Amino acid sequence: MPENAILDALRWRYATKSFDPTKKLSEEQVALIVESLRLTPSSFGLQTWKFLVVTDQSTKESLQKVSWNQPQVSTCSHHFILCRPATYSPEDAIEFLDLAAETQKVPRESFAGYEEMIGGFLGAMDGDARAKWMEKQVYIALGQLMTVCAAEQIDACPMEGFDATQYSEILGLEAKGLVPVVCCAIGFRAADDHAAAREKVRFATEKVVEFL
Secondary structure, eight states, X not given: OOHHHHHHHHHHOOBOSOBOTTOOOOHXXXXXXXXXXXXXXXXXXXXXXXXXXXXXXXXXHHHHHTTTTOTHHHHSSEEEEEEEESOXXXXXXXXXXXXXXXXXXXXXXXXXXXXXXXXXXXXXXXXXXXXXXXXXXXXXXXXXXXXXXXXXXXXXXXXXXXOHHHHHHHHTHXXXXXXXXXXXXXXXXXXXXXXXXXXXXXXXXXXXXXXX
């Protein structure tokens, strides 16, 4: 994608306030977004996340009620809920290490040093610290999701305004061993969404970037 096209896409996007409920993403668009999430980079490559995609209208309406009643949840095409595992230990990393050896066609023991490094990293943190670390990984995925949506001219609205406990109850997340971190409603903006015409408010480059 040319540089100007990338910037044009990022300038085009905004936190959509009103979706057109009659417009839905195609299967191809959903598949592209899902694959982009799967390809998101993560710390040690461990991919400590799970992405839930809600399309059922009744479920979206239930979630809206515990999302500060934000209408984007029920009017969007697909409501993405980005979760982290409730717990994570060095033993949980074994699945990734086994897959890495299989994928790269190398002996499993060649990852012994890497496994020790991961174990030391995780072992130095308590449960709260691990939870915060995993939440940071989820936000990397959110950034990738929003950028891909912008490039494809799919509207998105990232959302932290929701009751995580209620989301867990509605979606049965405790049984799945998951904790919701952040959501992103995606679809297509309504023609009368006045937020689309607002100028972006961003600080000057020299205020937010310093070259050393």
